[in-house]
Amino acid sequence: MKKHQVFKTVSVLAASSFVLAACSSGGGSGGNESSDDTITVWTMTDGLDEFVQEYEDESGTTVEVQAIPWENAHDKIVTAVASGDGPDVLQVGTTWVAEFADAGTFQDLSDYTDEYDNLSSDNFYDTAVETTKYEDQTIGVPWYVDTRALFYRTDILEDAGYPDGPKTWDDMVDASEQLTARGDDQYAIDLLADDPQFPFVMAWEQGWDYDLDKGAENFDDPAFQEAIELHHTFYGEGYSQLGEGKEFFQAFADGSKPMFISGPWDIQTIEERAPEIEGDWDVTLMPEAETNDSMMGGAHWTVFNNSEKTEEALDFINWMSAPETQVKWYEDHSELPANLEAWEDPVLKDDDKISTFGEQLEHTKPLPLVPEYEQMGQELLSTLEQINRNDADIDKSLDEYQQEVSRILGE
């Protein structure tokens, strides 16, 4: 009996000291305790490691790059927030800004942006800068931007009477009707069924806008409903395929899905995956209704809240934001510069397809800058799934969606 008592005490003591030790040693693995001339950088893009060598040579700072795949990045940052053990510099996607800023992940850079040549907000696309703001704080500096535009097959759309691609959503519906009428297994467009951003883009184009003060009321707007109805038209009329069909680039190449909406990275993908249709496809601006606004996506550089190397971190970010660096990054990795001056470079300016994206970037909006955005987007996707797959009533589904958003926003 006595032995038991002793054992219990010993084990409880040992267990608690074990746990405490585990907690306190957490800081060791991060960058905070490494030597003075080293900064740690977390990025979701491969290849940054080699890219920063030039900076390391120039500045004498060692940059320790850790590449995290996008799929794991969210979890990884959440863990870093919880443990307080993050890098000095952290890349963050535009749609995550509000969520993580709300949790106090980043340092406020408002006071610093004027001290560095390349960090002034005048250097970047306005909407990109807008997405770095959260409740009067500037939590980051735009690194690269991306947006969505319409990819289409010139030869096939020419037959439908739209050699330059549909300009408005009415054209779009008209063209889609003709394209679908070509026969079985022929579709007009591949819509992004699992992209939570796309429905918002459609809604902006119908004249809707997200007003931070209105919360869930925003989704009561008739323009929003119009967008959802339009979205449903594409599935209801069979212009878009609901399930997973043919491998996508094959379908684009053989013309059974002659249009899709995507980002600049797919230019290269089509060139590689479907070289046989070279010259038969192009990119154009998003179709217009009230507007032709697309989304402002991309990523920012931020400084983690408990980094003690704010100056060094900003110096690095300043280098990454220089127009020359941005052009070079584009050449290496096809990610579009956030810096406006970089767009004057012939590499970007003389490329037709890229300059279309450049033009589309002038017509962009930021996605709702609220911490609950991800959840709102996911809920919208399941609402759309109910409407498109299950033929749920649009009015009723949107009412339910509005209630759900209201709960998510804690109203």
Place this chain on the structure above:
Amino acid sequence: MTPYLFIGPALLLLVAFSFLPIIIALVISFTDMNIGGLANWSQISFVGISNFIRLFQDPVFLQSMWNTLLYVVIGVPLAIISSFVIALFLKLVTDRMSSTFRVIYYMPSITNIVAIAVVWGFLYNQQYGLFNYLLSMVDLQAVPWLEHPFVAKISLIIMAVWKSNGVSMLIFLAALQSIPRIYYEAADIDGANRWQKLWNITLPSMRFATFFVTVTTLIAWLQFFEEPFVMTDGGPLNGTNSIALFIYQEGFQSSEFGYGASASFVLFAIIIVATLVQFKFRKADQ
């Protein structure tokens, strides 16, 4: 004192990495902890059992419970019977064939689930998949393998049974090998036929292995996660969502840790009850 010294380290690890997290999760399940609360604990507030009340009003969660129940009711017997039958057949054939097929049946267990998902995704493709192609050869209609909420559940079960057979089969095979030959020799002398030998010798001798496989398989299927996660993400129309996937979605995708933790406790309770029931049966059996 010495025995405690030896099991001490293992116990400490168990306490630190199993019991403690369970208790912490239980506490979290009564709060509204989200990502903001993670960084700043003062934002967390105690909400009582309202998370649990919300769970049982959440159609997505109820649907996940129902799906999980179906996975278990259809999947567990299928998985146990099929691996048992495979083990029996492997015992019957020659040694060389047996080792070849053991490799074949065990292979899915060591293959990465993502690789499996990609390949089966192609097989299940409604328009161009091999399965529908084979069906079209015998003039059968295309099956919407992953496009219909109920059929998708069955598709995932088929894939999971295929994947899980390897491990259970090995356990059954080991149990089969350990049945003393003299039993069968005695039965032969008595003139028993194959069925009688199976029914009266093999099955009773393998009772413990069967029990072990049943308990572990049942727990594994209650925690059904990887297959819907990589193949369907719970869709279409939430038809393949499981409780485990629901926990992941709420806890880690939406960062609603409190809500996710309470769902994990519902799952925890279900697993404990299911296991206890089986132990009760086993006791009654002996």
